[in-house]
Amino acid sequence: MKKTTRSLIVGLMLSGSFSFAQTKETSKDPVIANIIKEETENSQLEKIASELMDGIGPRLVGSPQMQQAHDWAIAKYKEMGIPARNEKWGEWRGWERGVSHIDMVSPRVKSLEGMQLAWSPSTKGQAVIAETIIIPDLADSLAFKKWLPNVKGKFVMISMNQPTGRPDYNWEEFGTKESVEKMKVDRNTQTEAWTKRINKTGYTARTLPVALEKAGAVGIVMCYWSKGFGANKIFGANTKIVPTIDISVEDYGLLYRLTESGIKPKISVRADSKELGVVPTFNTIAEIKGTEKPNEYVMLSAHFDSWDGGTGATDNGTGTIVMMEAMRLLKKFYPNPKRTILVGHWGSEEQGLNGSRAFVEDHPEIVSNLQALFNQDNGTGRVVNITGQGYLHAYDYLGRWLSKVPAEYKKGLETRFPGAPGGGGSDFASFVAAGAPGFSLSSLNWSYGTYTWHTNRDTYDKIVFDDVRNNAILAAILAYQASEDPARTSTEKSVLPLNEKGEAGAWPAKRSPTRKGGLD
Numbered sequence: 373m374k375k376t377t378r379s380l381i382v383g384l385m386l387s388g389s390f391s392f393a394q395t396k397e398t399s400k401d402p403v404i405a406n407i408i409k410e411e412t413e414n415s416q417l418e419k420i421a422s423e424l425m426d427g428i429g430p431r432l433v434g435s436p437q438m439q440q441a442h443d444w445a446i447a448k449y450k451e452m453g454i455p456a457r458n459e460k461w462g463e464w465r466g467w468e469r470g471v472s473h474i475d476m477v478s479p480r481v482k483s484l485e486g487m488q489l490a491w492s493p494s495t496k497g498q499a500v501i502a503e504t505i506i507i508p509d510l511a512d513s514l515a516f517k518k519w520l521p522n523v524k525g526k527f528v529m530i531s532m533n534q535p536t537g538r539p540d541y542n543w544e545e546f547g548t549k550e551s552v553e554k555m556k557v558d559r560n561t562q563t564e565a566w567t568k569r570i571n572k573t574g575y576t577a578r579t580l581p582v583a584l585e586k587a588g589a590v591g592i593v594m595c596y597w598s599k600g601f602g603a604n605k606i607f608g609a610n611t612k613i614v615p616t617i618d619i620s621v622e623d624y625g626l627l628y629r630l631t632e633s634g635i636k637p638k639i640s641v642r643a644d645s646k647e648l649g650v651v652p653t654f655n656t657i658a659e660i661k662g663t664e665k666p667n668e669y670v671m672l673s674a675h676f677d678s679w680d681g682g683t684g685a686t687d688n689g690t691g692t693i694v695m696m697e698a699m700r701l702l703k704k705f706y707p708n709p710k711r712t713i714l715v716g717h718w719g720s721e722e723q724g725l726n727g728s729r730a731f732v733e734d735h736p737e738i739v740s741n742l743q744a745l746f747n748q749d750n751g752t753g754r755v756v757n758i759t760g761q762g763y764l765h766a767y768d769y770l771g772r773w774l775s776k777v778p779a780e781y782k783k784g785l786e787t788r789f790p791g792a793p794g795g796g797g798s799d800f801a802s803f804v805a806a807g808a809p810g811f812s813l814s815s816l817n818w819s820y821g822t823y824t825w826h827t828n829r830d831t832y833d834k835i836v837f838d839d840v841r842n843n844a845i846l847a848a849i850l851a852y853q854a855s856e857d858p859a860r861t862s863t864e865k866s867v868l869p870l871n872e873k874g875e876a877g878a879w880p881a882k883r884s885p886t887r888k889g890g891l892d
């Protein structure tokens with residue numbers, strides 16, 4: 373009877389948004405009440421966020437800071453009385469970022485805002501001073517080949533000069549309709565022309581820097597503006613000998629205009645870094661052993677690595693501290709779970725979900741006995757979206773578990789069932805590809821894509837702790853409920869909708885990780 377009523381209610385929720393009503397039953401559950409009380413009165417989130425983001429810093433795969441973070445996590449779990457281990461899954465090029473000092477020294481002196489990209493070669497302990505030169509608009513690759521010797525001894529600017537350093541929302545707030553439209557048309561035209569200019573060199577964004585350094589350039593200067601005030605995306609360098617530096621949209625524009633007008637500005641670049649050979653890569657796994665069904669698993673999941681322009685605070689420091697804090701709450705108030713509760717802090721998600729794909733490959737006994745996995749990896753916001761990832765009966769168990777979460781902790785939460793299986797984006801997809809019940813706790817965006825995702829502005833100050841606290845409570849309750857559920861979760865797949873070609877939709881394929889990366 374109860375089941376029938378529930379299915380009916382859940383049936384009504386099948387699509388669109390809905391809000392859950394707080395039931396008396398929920399607030400009476402002592403585990404949930406304790407979790408909420410502890411997290412409200414004695415949260416450790418600010419402390420662990422500062423230790424990780426400020427103390428250790430960014431966590432680029434293969435860097436000593438990534439290793440430090442793994443060791444720090446083990447120590448934190450030890451403090452909580454939770455056994456944890458670092459599981460080696462591969463190897464990567466070891467590299468450590470040092471200082472980046474970039475100054476314009478002629479026609480006047482100005483320190484420039486910028487930094488070397490990850491894995492950039494160093495300037496070997498000294499500053500290199502040279503003129504800048506811009507990739508010209510030439511007829512074809514033959515003409516480019518003839519021009520190429522001009523780069524010898526120069527810093528080569530390979531990015532377009534942005535026509536505006538103001539984000540679109542700022543234009544839309546203050547600009548006239550006509551000027552906003554004109555700006556957008558001009559920018560599109562300019563962007564297309566720049567893409568053509570680069571294509572005509574006969575090289576790609578990846579191969580061009582290598583051709584330039586071979587021709588004697590002393591460094592590559594670029595600007596990957598993230599379309600927000602102060603924000604640039606910082607990825608990896610393609611050069612092998614000379615540094616690749618990214619400069620703010622303001623300072624890049626300054627250099628570009630001076631260079632274009634024939635003034636021949638000079639910049640001084642010092643980029644320090646260390647090559648550390650081949651280093652092992654890990655996942656950190658912590659475990660609260662199950663008492664009744666120790667060979668069935670509930671997993672909390674968040675990637676541990678980051679890009680290194682900022683400190684990886686929202687990608688994925690926040691997911692990391694959510695799961696770590698949830699484990700602390702579970703250990704404290706639910707120390708003898710029915711099923712084993714694991715947390716996976718994955719390595720090298722940013723280079724292709726490598727840590728989680730390796731875990732799926734290396735632990736079939738866990739993946740095939742997975743009750744549920746909850747991953748969080750899209751910023752600092754409250755969780756507002758959960759889908760069934762294409763599992764036909766996910767509405768039933770996720771709906772039941774979510775019904776135990778007090779309304780305050782699922783404000784604005786929408787669910788979609790059965791949803792579509794995620795083919796990538798974050799580590800839950802590694803599990804979904806294996807047919808295991810992996811779910812994404814998807815959060816409110818807080819301008820994630822523009823301001824923090826892979827940018828130099830992804831730092832502690834962008835963390836919204838109220839939302840992160842909310843998510844730690846939510847993750848802990850979901851893990852508790854998944855562990856307690858008398859039934860095993862169904863992983864029966866729904867029939868996927870036809871794709872654009874009218875063919876039957878295919879479940880995402882399981883993929884192997886890169887086990888040896890960053891090495892030629």
Ligand SMILES: [Zn+2]
Pocket residue numbers: 675687688721749750798
């Ligand atoms: Zn991420």
